[in-house]
Amino acid sequence: MSRSPGRFVTLVLGLWLALAGVAVAAPFDFAPAPQTDLNRVYRVDKATGEVAACQFQLKEGGVGVTVCFPPGEGAGAQAPSDYTLMPSRHEREGGIFRVNIRTGEMSICYVFDDKTVCTPQAK
Template sequence: MAPRSLSFPWSDPSLSKAVLSKSGLGLVAGLALAVFAQGAIAANYEFLPCPAIDVNRIYRLDRATGEVGACQYGLKENSVKEGSVGITLCYPPGEGAGPQTPSEYSLVASHHASEGAVFRVDLRTGTMSVCYVLRETVVCTPPAK
């Protein structure tokens, strides 16, 4: 008995071409993929407020690289006199806060009311760093378990 070759409907080019052209499935699949990719790109950052109740700082995390920055509201010189709305002060990544080994990172705040730092956690390895603003940059401790 000769071996039989298996044939699947989706392996027949004429059939798949007919199905795609008649149903528009290719267009729908392409649009779905584009929407999914756009959503994945849009969700690349995570934001977390500083746990300290007297600090108006928000930490920003690149979820793929682990890079951490922070921004807060500030007053310009003479802004009260001039009726200005103020400025956004941002602190770039400094020592230990730059890109890490590619992984899946998140930010976690302690529940300590006067804590100015946040934890950067690697969800794949379980390592943690403490990140905070020091002088004019965000710094993070070396990752540890």
């Protein structure tokens, strides 16, 4: 039984393209809060800039729960662009930077009163 090198190359190329498509299609970026004693993770919608956060909390007498903080003031959808999250290196900082890669604008997002809020974007 002989193997066709063309078939193998086609299979590998098809698999690579399928995996690349999945990576490109990922609509969110995730990053932890820099604070070393806080188990909070932020999420940003890469196209709209909407930010939310979740963290683990112990539940009395059993398994813990995931508590999420939906977008509040300033954390909702922004102008369509290309957004990501950037934690600072400040070990006691509970917030995170939302960065607009295309414009260079940034804002600080953090949890306040059970919502994720962000400052106005600035350069």
